[in-house]
Amino acid sequence: MTPFHIEVRDLHFTQAGLPLFRGVDLSVRRGELTAIMGPSGVGKSTLLQLIGGALAPTRGEVLVDGQAPSRLGRRALFALRRRMGMLFQSGALLTDLTVFENVAFPLREHTELPEGVLRSKVLDQLAAVGLEQAAGLYPAQLSGGMARRVALARALVLEPELLLFDEPFTGQDPISLGVLQRLIRAQRERGLTCVVVSHDVAETAAIADTIYLLGEGRVVAQGAPESLLASADPWARQFLSGEADGPVPFHYRGAGHA
Amino acid sequence: MLEPLAAIGRRTLTWLARLGRAALLLVALLREASIGWQRPRLVVEQLHAEGVHSLLIIIVAGLFVGMVLGLQGYNTLVHYGATGSLGWVVAQALLRELGPVVAALLFAGRAGSALTAEVGLMKSGEQLAALEMMAVDPIRRLLAPRFLAGLIALPLLTAIFSLCGVLGGWWVGVGLLGVDDGTFWGQMQAQVALGYDLGNSVLKSLVFALLVSWIALFEGYDCTPTPYGVGRATTRSVVHASLAVLGVDFLLTALMFTEV
Numbered sequence: 001m002t003p004f005h006i007e008v009r010d011l012h013f014t015q016a017g018l019p020l021f022r023g024v025d026l027s028v029r030r031g032e033l034t035a036i037m038g039p040s041g042v043g044k045s046t047l048l049q050l051i052g053g054a055l056a057p058t059r060g061e062v063l064v065d066g067q068a069p070s071r072l073g074r075r076a077l078f079a080l081r082r083r084m085g086m087l088f089q090s091g092a093l094l095t096d097l098t099v100f101e102n103v104a105f106p107l108r109e110h111t112e113l114p115e116g117v118l119r120s121k122v123l124d125q126l127a128a129v130g131l132e133q134a135a136g137l138y139p140a141q142l143s144g145g146m147a148r149r150v151a152l153a154r155a156l157v158l159e160p161e162l163l164l165f166d167e168p169f170t171g172q173d174p175i176s177l178g179v180l181q182r183l184i185r186a187q188r189e190r191g192l193t194c195v196v197v198s199h200d201v202a203e204t205a206a207i208a209d210t211i212y213l214l215g216e217g218r219v220v221a222q223g224a225p226e227s228l229l230a231s232a233d234p235w236a237r238q239f240l241s242g243e244a245d246g247p248v249p250f251h252y253r254g255a256g257h258a
Numbered sequence: 259m260l261e262p263l264a265a266i267g268r269r270t271l272t273w274l275a276r277l278g279r280a281a282l283l284l285v286a287l288l289r290e291a292s293i294g295w296q297r298p299r300l301v302v303e304q305l306h307a308e309g310v311h312s313l314l315i316i317i318v319a320g321l322f323v324g325m326v327l328g329l330q331g332y333n334t335l336v337h338y339g340a341t342g343s344l345g346w347v348v349a350q351a352l353l354r355e356l357g358p359v360v361a362a363l364l365f366a367g368r369a370g371s372a373l374t375a376e377v378g379l380m381k382s383g384e385q386l387a388a389l390e391m392m393a394v395d396p397i398r399r400l401l402a403p404r405f406l407a408g409l410i411a412l413p414l415l416t417a418i419f420s421l422c423g424v425l426g427g428w429w430v431g432v433g434l435l436g437v438d439d440g441t442f443w444g445q446m447q448a449q450v451a452l453g454y455d456l457g458n459s460v461l462k463s464l465v466f467a468l469l470v471s472w473i474a475l476f477e478g479y480d481c482t483p484t485p486y487g488v489g490r491a492t493t494r495s496v497v498h499a500s501l502a503v504l505g506v507d508f509l510l511t512a513l514m515f516t517e518v
Contacts, residue, residue, distance in 0.1 A: 054387065054390060054391075078395075081390075081391055081393040082393045088384045088387065090384055092384035092385050092388035094388075095385070105392070105394075109392070109394045151388075158392075
């Protein structure tokens with residue numbers, strides 16, 4: 001078994017005629033927490049969709065567990081996806097189901113567990129994210145942070161090997177942010193491979209093992225958080241210290257300047 | 259100079275691509291229809307949402323349409339001394355045309371628009387994408403039960419609409435205008451062919467149910483996942499479904515009832 005859970009090689013991807021990725025190479029080690037960072041619009045969420053097989057690369061390849069999701073048939077793709085969990089930025093909970101039923105949903109769809117076993121599994125997962133008392137609430141009654149915790153419980157209930165997080169920290173208050181950081185780090189400690197896509201520098205750097213910095217369609221910097229924070233690369237410096245102008249211009253340039 | 263031509267070409271291509279995606283969705287919906295007997299509860303839940311929630315508008319509209327038919331039918335028939343045929347006229351008009359067509363139009367407005375908005379909002383809330391990532395096929399789990407529920411609900415609603423229409427026509431004709439009660443029902447019984455008129459009515463409503471549910475689900479599933487996109491899709495769902503019902507009704511009528 002290769003030490004890498006995800007391998008992206010020479011990834012090119014064009015969306016609506018605009019080249020989003022122009023040769024991205026990155027590897028995610030098994031059991032590590034890898035962060036993919038970069039400014040908004042750089043294609044971080046698209047990269048997650050490519051890893052999940054929702055999109056296909058224009059050129060190059062994305063391998064998850066040695067398999068290319070975009071080349072798999074539907075049955076094989078679903079078998080692969082059952083081994084991964086994904087957290088969407090909004091939580092993406094089913095709004096007509098309670099918190100309990102949302103977490104129970106993957107179990108009801110994929111297993112034939114007796115109701116009692118299912119119930120205890122779901123409540124265990126909710127307890128792990130501190131929300132067993134919220135089981136009867138509907139998603140509309142939850143705060144953004146709570147919705148993400150429920151989504152995490154839902155992603156964990158099928159015991160995946162790989163977790164993908166799309167902007168988990170955006171718009172969170174400091175307490176909720178700390179809770180999410182702790183929960184994500186806890187999954188890594190349990191041996192799960194975690195990929196966190198984020199533009200929140202401090203929050204992500206605090207929990208990541210490796211960071212890849214995306215910009216201009218490729219990886220512009222990579223390494224452990226401390227080495228990246230000390231990087232002299234102008235692009236990395238601008239992003240990590242939040243300067244308005246630099247290699248990423250303040251003024252938006254249209255497609256003609258790409 | 260070629261720009262207008264190119265624009266027409268682009269629009270045609272976009273339209274053809276949409277038609278292709280719609281056809282693929284229909285194939286997928288039919289393929290996944292097996293969920294109906296594997297997990298009937300999902301269909302029953304949707305039957306409640308689409309069918310039971312449409313009952314009131316169907317009953318009220320059926321009564322009024324029947325009452326108008328009774329009134330207009332009487333006003334015409336009275337010139338020929340044929341008011342005794344009022345029951346026949348009302349029942350035939352409802353079974354052959356007004357029942358299936360008006361019920362389908364109301365269904366498109368009430369249940370179809372709700373389906374489009376619901377699926378569209380699920381798409382914009384990333385719920386469909388989340389289902390995909392959980393290895394659950396949204397077409398099978400969410401769309402197919404809604405499609406099947408539409409196929410069951412609309413023929414039943416059409417029957418209820420026609421029944422209420424006949425009662426409305428009876429109330430106006432017999433109750434208000436003095437048509438003989440026995441003649442009203444007797445003429446209806448003698449002239450309306452159960453297999454022919456009723457059978458074609460059910461067939462029409464089934465075809466309309468397929469059209470309305472398909473269009474409503476496609477518009478939601480294919481919408482641009484933004485508030486504006488969902489709004490536009492909902493409008494388009496009602497407009498397209500209504501036009502499709504009226505257009506196909508003409509074709510079906512020509513096939514079913516042309517006596518040449």
